[in-house]
Amino acid sequence: NAGVTQTPKFRILKIGQSMTLQCTQDMNHNYMYWYRQDPGMGLKLIYYSVGAGITDKGEVPNGYNVSRSTTEDFPLRLELAAPSQTSVYFCASSYSGELNYGYTFGSGTRLTVV
Amino acid sequence: QKEVEQNSGPLSVPEGAIASLNCTYSDRGSQSFFWYRQYSGKSPELIMFIYSNGDKEDGRFTAQLNKASQYVSLLIRDSQPSDSATYLCAVRGSSASKIIFGSGTRLSIRP
Numbered sequence: 001n002a003g004v005t006q007t008p009k010f011r012i013l014k015i016g017q018s019m020t021l022q023c024t025q026d027m028n029h030n031y032m033y034w035y036r037q038d039p040g041m042g043l044k045l046i047y048y049s050v051g052a053g054i055t056d057k058g059e060v061p062n063g064y065n066v067s068r069s070t071t072e073d074f075p076l077r078l079e080l081a082a083p084s085q086t087s088v089y090f091c092a093s094s095y096s097g098e099l100n101y102g103y104t105f106g107s108g109t110r111l112t113v114v
Numbered sequence: 115q116k117e118v119e120q121n122s123g124p125l126s127v128p129e130g131a132i133a134s135l136n137c138t139y140s141d142r143g144s145q146s147f148f149w150y151r152q153y154s155g156k157s158p159e160l161i162m163f164i165y166s167n168g169d170k171e172d173g174r175f176t177a178q179l180n181k182a183s184q185y186v187s188l189l190i191r192d193s194q195p196s197d198s199a200t201y202l203c204a205v206r207g208s209s210a211s212k213i214i215f216g217s218g219t220r221l222s223i224r225p
Contacts, residue, residue, distance in 0.1 A: 031211060033212065035215075040122075041217055041218075042202060042215045042216055042217035042218050043158070043202070043215040045212060045214075048211065048212055050211050058212070090157055090158070094213075096211075102148045102150070102160040102163055102204070102213070103158075103160070103213060104160075105157040105158050105159075106157065107156075107157050108156075108157050
């Protein structure tokens with residue numbers, strides 16, 4: 001089992017460019033999440049999904065979009081990148097129906113917008 | 115008021131001592147509680163979860179939950195240099211589909 005796989009690991013974007021951060025999981029988890037973590041800070045929820053075809057906003061959704069066409073994949077789209085989006089992005093997944101399950105995290109994508 | 119609050123630290127503890135990390139939460143309907151460890155430059159790693167009042171022990175780690183006081187803590191016994199990391203408290207609230215994270219406490223174990 002690969003768990004949660006994120007690509008790319010690192011990326012430098014210019015202001016105004018767009019990109020998609022990829023996330024895929026092979027654990028058949030229904031719930032998937034995107035968080036960002038700024039230096040020395042906790043995790044802020046961007047978007048989440050409770051199943052294929054269902055997405056919802058988190059605390060900081062502005063400037064991002066998501067889609068969930070399959071159970072396995074949950075890509076995060078950045079449109080018109082801004083320096084404020086410089087951060088580390090983590091994708092996570094969890095099993096639904098069991099409250100004691102925490103998240104399994106991917107290894108993260110370190111994004112710099114210049 | 116933040117939904118999940120932690121002291122940011124750094125908390126410095128001598129090797130072999132007990133490290134005590136604390137967390138408070140605002141949602142009285144919260145259902146389960148998690149402690150994650152995050153080494154610098156790495157992703158968070160789940161080390162403990164608890165959902166009933168009282169203590170839960172796993173090796174050198176003990177999680178404590180007091181729902182009446184909306185308080186959860188993590189004790190690390192016989193602290194080792196490898197325990198130096200940021201510890202994130204996380205709470206699955208009444209909206210069970212997502213977990214809210216605190217900003218983390220940085221723990222440093224000094225030899």
